[in-house]
Amino acid sequence: MWLAISLYIVFLLVFLLIPPLYDGIERKIRAKLHSRIGPPTLLQTWYDILKLFKKELVITDTGLASVLLSGLLMATVIITASTLPLGFSTPITSNGSSLVLFTILLIGCQLLWVSLTLTPGNPYATIGVFREALIGMINEFFLVMGLVALMFYTGSPSFDSMIRARPSLTYLLIFILLAISAFIGSGRIPYDIAEAEPELASGVLIEFSGPLLGITLYSHYLKRAILYGLLADMILLPLTRNVGIVVSAIIYPVVVLAIWIVFAVISIMLGRTRVDIAPRSMLKIYIPLTIAMLIAWLTGV
Template identity: 30%
Template sequence: MEVQKIVFALITIAIIFFLPPLLDGISRKIKAILQWRQGGPILQTYYDLQSLLSMEPILPTERLAFRIAPYIAFASALSAALVLPFGNFVPVRFTGDFFVFLYVLAMFSVAMMIAGFSVNSTYTNAGANREMMLILSIEPVLGVAIGIFALNAHSLSISGIPLNLTFTPSTILAYVLLAYAVYAEGGFIPFDIAEAEPEILEGPLCEYSGKLLGIFKWSMLIKRLALLWLFVSFLVIPIIRDFIDISTFAGGLVVLVAQLVAVFVLYAIIAIIEASNARFRIDQAIRVNSKVFMASLVVLIIAALGW
């Protein structure tokens, strides 16, 4: 049992730290192909991160908030990933950890706002304002979606929810809500409004460079992985648990492989969606998010009635 935990722990560490840049590289390659460009190699994101992390940053301000914001973002993204199930292994598990998951994701956005507001720049301030408006409009949708799953499974544990889920009309609708929330929360096009490179020069990250920018970029990729891993865990585990004993080493590996395959497939689909859409304006995104939130409340009522 100890050997099994060590193996899964090592695999989990590798997935959390090193898989996100690979997924981003694959996504960039797919978008390049769809847009009739050659694009960079699949490992380009690794090269970019290595280059940034090896460079000393140029600090436009002496404010401590500017320097610690990337580390807060990295810690938040890492904390969100650590409460998720990897196969049958959960790095950090306790009752009510789904509240922690939502909290640390919100802290990531807070770090982005700190980064933007700590510098006297029109671009960074605009990006921070957009991040604040986006998080206030999409975080409730994510919370309600996970809450519906928790209500259905009678569990407040991220790892316990997929083990006890039953497929009801409200649960199926919750998958749709969760997919939307994960996509929007991940900042994929058309929801990359806070950074908006051609418009406001990456917004909150505009004044960052070198190692600090590299940490921010890496943490953003880890956050995206955590969000997608949450979705595929809720989708894959309830299906597989009915066919094999996932508490065994072999069963855990089967679940882990299924999660990995699902993440790769989802990232490819997301790349196709990104290549086919333009960025929303902030008012458009908030309007759409508000409508989805109202729909999520209706689904929550359905779930509370036991349907």
């Protein structure tokens, strides 16, 4: 029991450390595709965050709320990460309602993100929050729908039941639905309109600097890793019956990285959408996909 808990803590710590590293890898890949050199090291994002933590704290009139909410956001994101299976069933995910708990925490992260970015009161940030809330409302709805569908499909609101999931068209469609919502939810181009640097001067992040920006950026990367980790779990947990828990746990960070890179490359090939176009384009994807998922589930394929 103690060995399992110790191993879980080690893997969780690794999971908490890798998002900025993955962003560093993404920056190198993006630079390569742009035909430029990029950052000097894969650890550049970590260096950036650490440097931000060393800087002085400069805040607006409403900065106290920003500080409190950023701390709460980071804590919530870390707790959410701890409820995620890391390629294997952990002491927390073996709980009978772990998937429900994860879903609630994930929504909590989004709400805290919106609340945090609303605090500075800057007009650019306010416009960014409005965009974030609009995109978030639609995306979170389908994200929750995908997770609920997963619960129905596996027959239990626990992550552990995913180990017994059998590959099928329904499972594939649930995976695609969750993959799209993870792509959009992780704030990637074309859906990064809340920041939209050339339009809104970094929008929701405009008033954040120093440690506050460091916390916000780290939380953002970790949330991105959680969303991709969920997809990695959908691939690996059913395979643990064949490959074993150890292999699954070891290759888990690699699968998360692979998903991260695929999403990064997709976003490199696209431009930014607009707030009035984004909801329409999302619904054009989500509604047919949801219908297909329901038909597949009802027909048992």
